[in-house]
Amino acid sequence: MTEKEIPTQWYNIQADMVNKPMPLLNPANHQPLHAEDLFPIFNEECARQELDQTHAWIDIPDEVRDMYKYYRSTPLVRAYGLEKALDTPAHIYFKNESVSPVGSHKLNSALAQAYYCKKEGVTNVTTETGAGQWGTALAYACSVFGLELAVYMVKISYEQKPYRRSLMQTFGAQVTPSPSMSTRAGKDILTADPTCNGSLGTAISEAIELARTTPNCKYALGSVMNHVALHQTIIGLEAEKQMEMAGEYPDKVIACFGGGSNFSGIAFPFMRHNILEGKKTEFIAAEPASCPKLTRGKFEYDFGDESGYTPLLPMFTLGHNFMPANIHAGGLRYHGAGVIISQLLKDGYLTGVDIQQTESFKSGVLFAQAEGIVPAPESCHAIAATIREAIKCKEAGEKKVLLFNLSGHGLIDMASYDRYLAGDLVDYAPSDSDIARFLKDVEPLQ
């Protein structure tokens, strides 16, 4: 694909959805929020994109597209090696987002968010990161556009993944383990439990609090939000053109699922044809069995963070106080699904599947040996779901076309592979009573 063919617009699926997403609500009075209500937290352009249910196509600013050209288009690869290893009649394709300079799809939205902040005169940015992919991407994006970045990194990741921290520091970001004593939200949690390992929900609370209390500072989020899903559609838009060049169209589109950023990115451009033209492509979101909001969560208004600083979001959730097990795919340890995805799941446009971490790593090792790329532990979930489908094809003797998103590489996550290869990893899923306990705090709205 030449530079000229790289898309010039993102795709906003909200405009085409049959049932629009329900509004975000102000937790104080349960009134629908307007873009202006989000300005204290997010940059103004992203706040507007968040609530835009009208425009299906949104221009990518030239400054962002110029940076995209550094690493896009990313390759669409026919996984001949994996097909051979599985002896399947399925055609397996993957979109390789791991070739971005920071090693994952997260850069697609980080560049956009950093650019809008810069354009609006913001000087400081805060965010949280779990596995570290998002923090890394935003650290580089802020370096590109000359912004200061403070990252709250979930404490267990900070300790388990010192090299992710070094990577963010190499790109010039300041990194603090969360919960920390630097915010009220963090202090409250540490006072109650000084050994707390942290969670994405807590780190989000800390970052939002810092943004609210620092002059000229905005918060940036790497998943869940509608504007993030929007920016990520560059993945699927490219994949659509590339599949056409390969002369095929996917029967199934598969991605791993944390808050929805990479799933939305690869899926929405293809799902558009299901909505508008009645195509029957299947969409499969692979979530970890330890954090099963799509397969076992409840559709309710809930907070996006631990401390209740965000608006109320209509979403599939396990409860904003849900503490996921310490599985080795930190990027998927989040209690809720994005608002758009949640509505689409309710309306039957996608299916969630849950994957245990040993199946996930086993699939990742098979993929690495067959294709030469060590996938991120998160992406291993997509590979596991793809392998399940490829085996079904073999059993049924069917030639289906499968497309999955390789959201990132796992080169900074070798410690997790090390533990898997040593046989140290165990599977885990919450009991029904665990799930019920956290969901109890999520009150149905009237």
Place this chain on the structure above:
Amino acid sequence: MTEKEIPTQWYNIQADMVNKPMPLLNPANHQPLHAEDLFPIFNEECARQELDQTHAWIDIPDEVRDMYKYYRSTPLVRAYGLEKALDTPAHIYFKNESVSPVGSHKLNSALAQAYYCKKEGVTNVTTETGAGQWGTALAYACSVFGLELAVYMVKISYEQKPYRRSLMQTFGAQVTPSPSMSTRAGKDILTADPTCNGSLGTAISEAIELARTTPNCKYALGSVMNHVALHQTIIGLEAEKQMEMAGEYPDKVIACFGGGSNFSGIAFPFMRHNILEGKKTEFIAAEPASCPKLTRGKFEYDFGDESGYTPLLPMFTLGHNFMPANIHAGGLRYHGAGVIISQLLKDGYLTGVDIQQTESFKSGVLFAQAEGIVPAPESCHAIAATIREAIKCKEAGEKKVLLFNLSGHGLIDMASYDRYLAGDLVDYAPSDSDIARFLKDVEPLQ
């Protein structure tokens, strides 16, 4: 560059050299070696390529080229970000070999060597690795062609870089720290010094010994040898076409230097025009100040390994018993330069420069912030040399075109960046008397 434009032949500079490389010698009788003499160690095709001074162009086998297509051509990138950060009038280009699935240029030769082994009915392969880039590449290549691989990894790297080890294991290789008790060479060294940290020279001895004593097993080397330089010319051949597409020709071509694999790869196709057409391009090999064979070594016949298992090679050397300091660029810790490079250095076709490790990491961090890619500690040496040239251009107000090879990324080397950022790294260069002591064992031949 389209798939069709990916080169179909490698370039063998031996055929065009004015002064041909001197012969490899049998250490027992100082007689020139023939290809057959190398068959017990290397696969036959590589042995023939090693001594081929006749054919300037050698066909890339289809099976190897099909694998190249997975990741080639690699991007030629104009480093606008770095130019801006340095405020230099120079045009800086880099060839990005870090996008190969294993993260470095090493795969270019690993695929070729594994393919030839497979074709000749070999079932087992052995090698050594220092930083781990070569071991990783060969592990993946052996996985592709269905060969068993045993890697001797320099012990200090094995301990400092557990994730490199995991990566090779993920690709299915068996990894042993060297010196080990599994070979006579290793036993001798461990008996004399049980705490020995190992060196590339020792690990090579162990791998060669294993190859010689194992049925149907060949040894593979990732640098130094002429056939490795040959396979790596794919880098420069692509770069030549890509520079032409960019409408420029390099005034200076720069690469880091360990044994010569990535330097030869980027340099030889351009150097061809110096030899044949009198072009005046400058070639700069950036070596670590702690292991300065090009700038302070001696041109003599010496062994390629610690135990003297290799033929005698005519090369710039610090002595085969030279123990380089534990700098954080394991891939450059080798006592000698390849035979072709050594002759070309003697004949004035290239210049060596030595770089201290703190200057090297400082340059790497600047590059990461400007370009978004964290370079391998080895590649940082090339970046440091490039930055020196770019600053000269600024001072002189000259618009020179600089091209360097980004041989690999540093994502598995974040521990080294961590130590650099913490201020823990010190500079080191051997004293003249250190160098004289090791060179004493290298006898000039009559």
